[in-house]
Amino acid sequence: MNTLRAIIVDDESLARRGLALRLQQIPGVDVISECANGEQALEAIATHSPDLVFLDIQMPGIDGFEVVRQLQSDQMPMIIFVTAFDQYAVDAFKVHAVDYVLKPIDDDRLHEAINRAVAHHAQEESERAKERLMDLMMGMTGASAASIEAMAQDNDNQQPWPEKLVIKDGNDIHLVRTAEIHWVDAAGDYMCIHAAGETHIMRTTMKQLEAMLNPARFLRIHRSTIVNSEFIQGAQTLGNGEYMLTLDGNVQLKVSRGYRARVKQLLGG
DSSP, X not given: OOOEEEEEEOSOHHHHHHHHHHHHTSTTEEEXXXXXXXXXXXXXXXXXXXXXXXXXXXXXXXXXXXXHHTTOSTTOOEEEEXXXXXXXXXXXXHTTOSEEEESSOOHHHHHHHHHHHHHHHHHHHHHXXXXXXXXXXXXXXXXXXXXXXXXXXXXXXXXXXXXXXXEEETTEEEEEEGGGEEEEEEETXXXXXXXXXXXXXXXXXXXXXXXXXXXXXXXXXXXXXXXXXGGXXXXXXXXXXXXXXXXXXXXXXXXXXXXXXXXXXXXXX
């Protein structure tokens, strides 16, 4: 297993030191820096490019969510929020956190969060390897990414794409029509599914959910975002080669550079 290079960000020195000591006992995690506030965190992340950041939320000056907002890019590390407050969990999902751990930290809960980060990291590595293979095949054959994927799908005996997703919420079970899904964003093993004006949280991985959605309709635009192309109203080209999509309801979602080729093909560019 590859070692995850980690940074701890907390304005309480005892909390930083306590977490660092506990992480020393966990194989596969190497703490490379400790930060006392959001400004130090931004500097350390830019300098060290860590794989993982343990991030407090309530800090003076730049809080944890603002740190993440200033980091939104393809190079953003995985985030595990570590906080004494539980009211920020939904907001943590919205910024694609890998996990959300409450203080005082339980050892089993800490191990669970790290295992989730390890699995998330491995999935990202697999996706990057797939992209490199796709680029190689496109270079060798001259075929487009869509045609190569179509050939691969023709070789798979897949069942028809489901018309509804079954989402459990406590004792309640919701049936969500896939045609009504506007977009999906991910936080670790949880998916926020935005459909028909409501948001449903489904416990699954992005890879598993993507396999249930018809690729002719649903488009991966970021490692943590899928959109329904039927609801795309327009797009704006950004200066760094990325796109900003506008969906029904004036929702704006950024297309990361790793996925722009598919979007460009959809837009006819």
